Amino acid sequence: MKLVTAIIKPFKLDDVREALSEVGVSGMTVSEVKGFGRQKGHTELYRGAEYVVDFVPKIKLEVAVSDGDVESVVEAITNASRSGKIGDGKIFVYNLQQVTRIRTGETGDDAL
Amino acid sequence: MKLVTAIIKPFKLDDVREALSEVGVSGMTVSEVKGFGRQKGHTELYRGAEYVVDFVPKIKLEVAVSDGDVESVVEAITNASRSGKIGDGKIFVYNLQQVTRIRTGETGDDAL
Amino acid sequence: MKLVTAIIKPFKLDDVREALSEVGVSGMTVSEVKGFGRQKGHTELYRGAEYVVDFVPKIKLEVAVSDGDVESVVEAITNASRSGKIGDGKIFVYNLQQVTRIRTGETGDDAL
Amino acid sequence: MFKTLVGGMLLTLLPLVAAADELDSGDTAWMLTSSALVLFMLLPGLSLFYGGLVRSKNALSVVMQCFAIGCVASVIWFVIGYSLAFSDGGSMNWFIGGTSKAFLSGVSFDSMSGTIPESVFIIFQMTFVMITPALFVGGFAERIRFSGMLLFSILWIFAVYLPLCHWVWGGGWLSDLGLMDFAGGTVVHISAGVTALVAALVVGSRKGFPRSPMPPHNLTITVAGAGMLWFGWFGFNAGSALVSDGSAGMTMLVTHLAAACGSLAWMTVEWIKHGKPSVLGIVTGMVAGLGTVTPASGFIGPIGGVALGVAGGVVCYFATQFIKRGLKLDDSLDVFPVHGVGGAMGTLLAAVFGAAALGGVGFDRSITGQLGVQAIGVLAAVGYTALVSYVIFKIVGAITPLRVDEEEEDQGLDIVCHDERGYNF
Amino acid sequence: MFKTLVGGMLLTLLPLVAAADELDSGDTAWMLTSSALVLFMLLPGLSLFYGGLVRSKNALSVVMQCFAIGCVASVIWFVIGYSLAFSDGGSMNWFIGGTSKAFLSGVSFDSMSGTIPESVFIIFQMTFVMITPALFVGGFAERIRFSGMLLFSILWIFAVYLPLCHWVWGGGWLSDLGLMDFAGGTVVHISAGVTALVAALVVGSRKGFPRSPMPPHNLTITVAGAGMLWFGWFGFNAGSALVSDGSAGMTMLVTHLAAACGSLAWMTVEWIKHGKPSVLGIVTGMVAGLGTVTPASGFIGPIGGVALGVAGGVVCYFATQFIKRGLKLDDSLDVFPVHGVGGAMGTLLAAVFGAAALGGVGFDRSITGQLGVQAIGVLAAVGYTALVSYVIFKIVGAITPLRVDEEEEDQGLDIVCHDERGYNF
Amino acid sequence: MFKTLVGGMLLTLLPLVAAADELDSGDTAWMLTSSALVLFMLLPGLSLFYGGLVRSKNALSVVMQCFAIGCVASVIWFVIGYSLAFSDGGSMNWFIGGTSKAFLSGVSFDSMSGTIPESVFIIFQMTFVMITPALFVGGFAERIRFSGMLLFSILWIFAVYLPLCHWVWGGGWLSDLGLMDFAGGTVVHISAGVTALVAALVVGSRKGFPRSPMPPHNLTITVAGAGMLWFGWFGFNAGSALVSDGSAGMTMLVTHLAAACGSLAWMTVEWIKHGKPSVLGIVTGMVAGLGTVTPASGFIGPIGGVALGVAGGVVCYFATQFIKRGLKLDDSLDVFPVHGVGGAMGTLLAAVFGAAALGGVGFDRSITGQLGVQAIGVLAAVGYTALVSYVIFKIVGAITPLRVDEEEEDQGLDIVCHDERGYNF
Numbered sequence A, B, C: 001m002k003l004v005t006a007i008i009k010p011f012k013l014d015d016v017r018e019a020l021s022e023v024g025v026s027g028m029t030v031s032e033v034k035g036f037g038r039q040k041g042h043t044e045l046y047r048g049a050e051y052v053v054d055f056v057p058k059i060k061l062e063v064a065v066s067d068g069d070v071e072s073v074v075e076a077i078t079n080a081s082r083s084g085k086i087g088d089g090k091i092f093v094y095n096l097q098q099v100t101r102i103r104t105g106e107t108g109d110d111a112l
Numbered sequence D, E, F: 001m002f003k004t005l006v007g008g009m010l011l012t013l014l015p016l017v018a019a020a021d022e023l024d025s026g027d028t029a030w031m032l033t034s035s036a037l038v039l040f041m042l043l044p045g046l047s048l049f050y051g052g053l054v055r056s057k058n059a060l061s062v063v064m065q066c067f068a069i070g071c072v073a074s075v076i077w078f079v080i081g082y083s084l085a086f087s088d089g090g091s092m093n094w095f096i097g098g099t100s101k102a103f104l105s106g107v108s109f110d111s112m113s114g115t116i117p118e119s120v121f122i123i124f125q126m127t128f129v130m131i132t133p134a135l136f137v138g139g140f141a142e143r144i145r146f147s148g149m150l151l152f153s154i155l156w157i158f159a160v161y162l163p164l165c166h167w168v169w170g171g172g173w174l175s176d177l178g179l180m181d182f183a184g185g186t187v188v189h190i191s192a193g194v195t196a197l198v199a200a201l202v203v204g205s206r207k208g209f210p211r212s213p214m215p216p217h218n219l220t221i222t223v224a225g226a227g228m229l230w231f232g233w234f235g236f237n238a239g240s241a242l243v244s245d246g247s248a249g250m251t252m253l254v255t256h257l258a259a260a261c262g263s264l265a266w267m268t269v270e271w272i273k274h275g276k277p278s279v280l281g282i283v284t285g286m287v288a289g290l291g292t293v294t295p296a297s298g299f300i301g302p303i304g305g306v307a308l309g310v311a312g313g314v315v316c317y318f319a320t321q322f323i324k325r326g327l328k329l330d331d332s333l334d335v336f337p338v339h340g341v342g343g344a345m346g347t348l349l350a351a352v353f354g355a356a357a358l359g360g361v362g363f364d365r366s367i368t369g370q371l372g373v374q375a376i377g378v379l380a381a382v383g384y385t386a387l388v389s390y391v392i393f394k395i396v397g398a399i400t401p402l403r404v405d406e407e408e409e410d411q412g413l414d415i416v417c418h419d420e421r422g423y424n425f
């Protein structure tokens, strides 16, 4: 099994979730993160003190999938979250040693 | 070494932490995440506009352990966080290449 | 490729980011987490009810790097975030199977 | 009874006649307080109410709009607004006042307006011109560009508010006709509500509307703002009596009953239709009840207050559903269905519950006769506002873009227009 | 001196006699303002104070309860409450008033109550019936079901508040006995505090209490609410003078001193016992000082204000520890130890610091004689409230479940009862 | 005209002479209200304003400081402060009052001060001694230790506030000289502003200043606080008339205009210099306009209000840049450039716009003659405050550490000094 992690733009979350549903992914975990990269941040101003905020808000999406599904999942995410502008984000894939569903104790692909 | 990651229900955190203490785990990192899965979300209503929120609040727990401890840790988490209801969550285990304790520079199992 | 994850003290973030720039890292993702470990938490008091909060605020930093850069990155983080006091945090290194840049579809080291 | 009429309907004449009345320190105390209360409705009341209802990334923009409009309106009022609204316009007096009081010239420490100093009358009325344009901020929230918004508001105050205010309270044609609008059903609530609807049409919907949910980001501050509105509305309505007596007292009482009944009415409808009552529902019902009772508040008795409150809560609930779900018009914070519909309904019903038989102060005409006058007032306010604000939007839009572009809308107005963020927890 | 007594103790008679007094515009101005201030104590004051103290997932539920109770109480007051509290009850007058003023019948623009319009007296007293039941929301917060809560509150207003109000201020038996309760030690604070304690017993503790910490989710809004309570309390106490003179002024002064001293007293005790002073501590001390001074506020001088404030801060601190840590009773927001204990203590001490020798207005009886009367008042209020609210809880509990189930409690009342969430940052 | 002068400049004498005036219920009503309004400026107004501006981890500490200072100041006022400020100091009267009114001895229900009860005068003035030291909390925010702060504030009230208040309003030498300070340019704003600057110097900058950004954590509550300040300032300034008449009305009007113009002026400068207007900018401009108009508010006409507002907004903007960016002094919340500079400028300009020719009430001296007096007042207030507060800081610093250590500063004052956290969302 693999864990596919994607860092995407926040307003793309709904599209990505739908795209994942379509390729049969029924579970995922998301969190709010801040990204630093090529995409410029913005300037903030407080009583004349200007400063640059380099971190931009991003959503991190984690999806555990069986080995065979990695490709379609990565593709689905890519397509749904791509806007073509800098800062669209990245997808990382890790190896997953083991998965357990707490409720049932099932492990492996059954637990996804 | 392995990293055990668990997605659990928020109000189970205290129980899980205690269970982990009992099996000798003395460090962990937690974060707030939102989960999407079999567990239903809820409906919200704002001035007559109803809509469904599919994401439910979850806690993500990360524990780095030495290879030998994985089983007992997974079991401790499972037991402490299981309620038997849909949405109890999942446990993922990854391989950890290297661990460093910043303060001392120790690496490997010593750094845990 | 590897993913270097560091749990550091919040006020060290700026220093670490600068140190990473110096070793050529141009992208990273950070999130707010809570840590539990040797570092003591604090006591809170609400109308005479004292209780101990064991979790301390930490920043989690994730940097994907090519295999060759791991060492220098770990070192940069270690030096920039070390204060010598308990709670300085940990650095974890994982194996990364695959990286994709969503915007361009590039993969591997090119996507970093 | 007579004093009530003076306090309410005939107040329009007070600043015009050289007031021979002696200063009453009690009336003055109440009017100083009322002025503070109406200011409080806008800052922080309405700002928090609206601020909490938008998404986090736009919270400051809405608050900033309310604040800037209030300041600009104050300056306009000083420069020429008070004069245009409340001084004699000579041959044009049916439409607009004159310029003799520009820069408040001639207003001294001793100038009187009825039993209160003219300075107090000026500041009290100033708070009305501050809050009215701030109300329509809810119509184009989360997508308007700040500079266009400000330009629009300035033109709107001149072209819509000042004429309407003069027509109704400053001795213009609706006042001559005998329109009963105690504290601003036409001047305030219809004008703001209709403008918000026009704004929704001209500026267009928010990106993602109505598919994506856009839930309020901070309902505790919205409820705080709602409580402040209720509190401040006591000054808005009972202050419109311009005296501290039984007419002010009764106005406060009916205003309060309308707020409570509007809240409960909306809550009940929501409970029945949706299965659960919500806090956003109950506070919206409160605003609906208050907006509805406003034009009638000095003319009716307790029964009228209850009736108008219930009417406001129920009718505005369905109006909101109709505009947003039915017509899919993105009047973001529902200004038209709540203020516009409520204000119009209350203006009409003033002719019913204002009748002596129903515990009101009574009027010379028959109920249907008065209803006709009220209908004319409502139609005039709706029609005039719709037309003029549409034209102003087109003019402003030709000068400067009215809304931000898509990417900016995603990023949020706080960063895009003001370089700041609401929260850093 | 005499006017003070009229303003305070004898106010109970004012609405009953056909008032021959002339309207005083200054008194009226102050009472209009006071009514607004007391409204403000509830909305948004108490709502924010309580709202911030609960966990994030229950924030709206508490605010909603305060809001809905206030609205329902207003309607009850209009329908029959004012009449039952303040009209003549004939042979039952020792216990409850009559129905002659139901639907505020006979209340016109000209009706007077002392030197102020009756409409103003009605709205001022209405704000008291709104806030009192909202106070006990703190007792069952974070686990009550909204519908049961609402039904309970309605019955409670009829069966507890209206009788008590009539006994003390409306010409009932405690008023005949000469009980000194200027602004609501028995009627408001004891009744709310005791009910909260009964609620904690009947409804049971929150899941996890006392093992799991349940820290406030938003202390800045709690402190904001506290400031609003202090501000509004000026109207609550100094408005209870019903006039704008030296008695109102002195009442405001002693009220203020009690708030400041209660705050400092609690802060000091906490600093000594725990090592650090906290902001939640200082604002709780403020409420304790204010609750304690309330019944005595119109009868005492500055020294009395200081003494009652200190007593409130210190005693309520230990009472809170005893109830929550000692008895492990989950009166969630400590309504009983703060309001109940404070209100009782203040009612008793009114007989001490109200004595002319200690700078008070004085009374006919000896101190111990008056103390006896006060003790009877306290016991009657405590006993009656405890009994009747217990019975109402049992009745309501038989009709509809009082609390949510375990899983719902985990999820939070905002989603479960109202389908909304407080925050989306 | 004369009454205005009595209300404003000569108010200093009122409490000293055995007042023969009759009580005026309208004046009393307005002064009761004004007292409540000024309390509201501090709690919750200033607390929220300041609380929102600091980082999340220090939010409660700032709020706590405001709250505790207010309470301590109230008790000092009761014990001896009122007496030292407003009673006759015999041979030392040029510098400080006497002790005859310690513990408010002799203040009864009937004591009068002009047309209002003395109790009302006492509480009104008490709110001034509460808020003034709370203003300088902004100077040492985010690093001060609570105990040192409290000790400093107590000593400061005795050694700085009470003398200044006596000099200007209590019959001291500046009052004899004819200094025009209607509502506290010297006594309140200069004293607080200068102390904040001294604090920044003595206590030192926050760790990381000026390299690291320290953005406000919650701007919606800051704006809420700003709105409350505006609202409360009506009581602060128009209440300083001590009567409810045309002078109070005009004071409120010019106060309002200055707030609006200060806001717009700051916004405009920021828009030009930075390219975007911000909500923090507009509210800071509001405070600058209000602080600037305060000393002049009872002496000027509308034109003066506009002029002072614009001057406040523009000059304080550049002063803020100069102190913070130029001198790199970490007066954290910019108390000196806003209150100190604004208060000084307004005190000087009172001699210009107070002239009858410019619509003011006029004065006996020539403009330049009066300007000389005003300059003496400003210099005296600046010099005296700077010197004395420096000495007090040194004394307190020798007794107890003034600031937390580095690690504690990282962790935040809320946990370190108060064992609590602002938010648990």
Ligand SMILES: Nc1ncnc2c1ncn2[C@@H]1O[C@H](COP(=O)(O)OP(=O)(O)O)[C@@H](O)[C@H]1O
Binding pocket: A007, A034, A035, A036, A037, A038, A039, A040, A056, A058, A085, A086, A087, A088, A089, A090, C026, C027, C028, C029, C030, C062, C063, C064, C065, C101, C102, C103, C112
């Ligand atoms: N080396 C990296 N390690 C971890 N996260 C990264 C890395 N590089 C970029 N990211 C994440 O991806 C986001 C987008 O990257 P960015 O360089 O801005 O644009 P793009 O994805 O178009 O190359 C960043 O905001 C950051 O969250």
Ligand SMILES: Nc1ncnc2c1ncn2[C@@H]1O[C@H](COP(=O)(O)OP(=O)(O)O)[C@@H](O)[C@H]1O
Binding pocket: A026, A027, A028, A029, A030, A062, A063, A064, A065, A101, A102, A103, A112, B007, B034, B035, B036, B037, B038, B039, B040, B056, B058, B085, B086, B087, B088, B089, B090
């Ligand atoms: N494939 C997945 N990848 C990542 N997280 C998942 C996945 N499936 C489920 N989760 C997480 O586990 C949580 C619980 O899953 P759910 O399907 O609701 O119930 P259960 O754990 O009982 O199967 C989800 O809320 C989500 O956070």
Ligand SMILES: Nc1ncnc2c1ncn2[C@@H]1O[C@H](COP(=O)(O)OP(=O)(O)O)[C@@H](O)[C@H]1O
Binding pocket: B026, B027, B028, B029, B030, B062, B063, B064, B065, B101, B102, B103, B112, C007, C034, C035, C036, C037, C038, C039, C056, C058, C085, C086, C087, C088, C089, C090
């Ligand atoms: N076994 C672990 N697994 C995951 N995170 C850990 C583990 N041990 C420590 N941490 C993280 O590292 C942080 C610092 O650890 P701590 O034991 O307090 O000090 P130190 O890093 O000096 O050993 C913790 O707050 C926690 O976030």
